[in-house]
Amino acid sequence: MQCRDFREVADSYLSDELLVETNHDMIAHLEACAECRRELAARRELRTTLHASFAHSEELQIQDQFADRLRSKLRDTATTEATSLILRRRVGMTIAACLLVAGALELIAWQRQRAQAPTQIAGGERHEPNVAQVKPADDQPHPAATAMDAEMVLAKMSELAAGDHRDCAIGHRLPDMPIDLAEAGRKYDRAFLNLTQAVMSHRDQFAGAIELVMAHACVFKGHWFAHIVVRHRGRLVSLLVTRLENPDQIAATKEKLPKNPEPQVIACSTAGGYQISCFRTAHHAVFVVSDLEEGENLALARELSAPVYEHITRAEVLAEFRG
């Protein structure tokens, strides 16, 4: 990529409107070109100043009197008959829907009755349906239900992980400055301490080479992540570790700690064009995010999982021991 090309799309890069491949080209160019780094910083500063100038400009501010007047007017409008036309329609539609559902249920009941009638005649006695086939027992939760909840929570959190990968590893545009992993480990989460060493000390055992790009702790949408970025097969890959908010609630089984000492690594979702593989420990969720193929990303996550799982579990046990 030439400087001229870089400057053509620098603003789209800041707006996160470029393809992943172009983002990689931009990062590669940034690493080599000090002049374009300065230009990008200047454009970012210009946006920040523009934001601030709008927020600070006295002439653009709303007057309290007008705001109060408008709020009260809107509240009156909302609570008078002016909006009740829509509501009346809605109530009418609800009644119509109820009638339709009742009709449909009646029809289904009639059809079932018709279907059962020949059985009674042929068998000479009434056919009793097997209750177990119709409905599972209510007194025990379905074994798959809690596991599914856990997967759903991880899938939801994986969107945050993908966002952090995009805005931090790829875009370098997190609003809050990342901090040192050791500092975050001391202040917030002891599992972050020495995490980089735990990963990189095993790199010789991995099938594909990985090269450390950066490691820090960062905040994305209110969640702290230990964030290790490595290069693998020429692509940037994020390893993100975050503390589970309610680990007991999303435990896949009744046991809080997984019985199996091996981490269960799954390809949990795709978000924003990134593949996300994940696994969990008793109190943490771990994500591997990249734009590699799904299989490649999962394979790398599986390789990384052993040292990471061991390191975090040890930290969790120590934390519990210390109370």
Add this chain to the structure above:
Amino acid sequence: MFKRIRQLDRASQWAAFELEALPHLSGLFRLAMWLVRERAEAEDLVQDTFTQALQSFHRYEKGTDCRAWLIRVMFHINSNRRRANARIHLISQTDERIAETVAFDPPTPQGLTEEEVLRALRSLPPHFEEVVLLSDVEDMTYKEIAKTLGVPIGTVMSRLHRGRKLMRAELASYANSRGIGEQHAEKEASASSRGN
């Protein structure tokens, strides 16, 4: 019973509107003030926007960006008001031609004041000004801007490109007049002429 249901429904709708839409009142007012420039007119525009939004609140998809939805409502009302004024259209066409003639893209100066940045934004032709505003101040995506203005996404991108370029040129002139970044601009101009 239906009266009670209606009251409950109205109360819950107002509670949702108060929670989702009203926090954006100040931000929407700043945008309206920037667009129409007169306080009385901005108040009218904001009042119409929120009244319309309240009446159409059942169309708002919960969980989506309420601010972007309100901005869309505001631009729709504002463009209806402006439609009668043909003069603006003629000016914007002329301005688009002017924008294409800006050949040199100077480096973005640093250390500018907030006042200078606002002045440079104000100096843009209206079509460029509104896309830069929606993108760089309101942080809307290109797709959202296209939807708000009712133009193709390619048009948004082209206007943004030209608008930002014009703005940088304007800012460079302010910076030069204060002695900021002159050397940088010269260096950049020579690099540009070499074709990098």
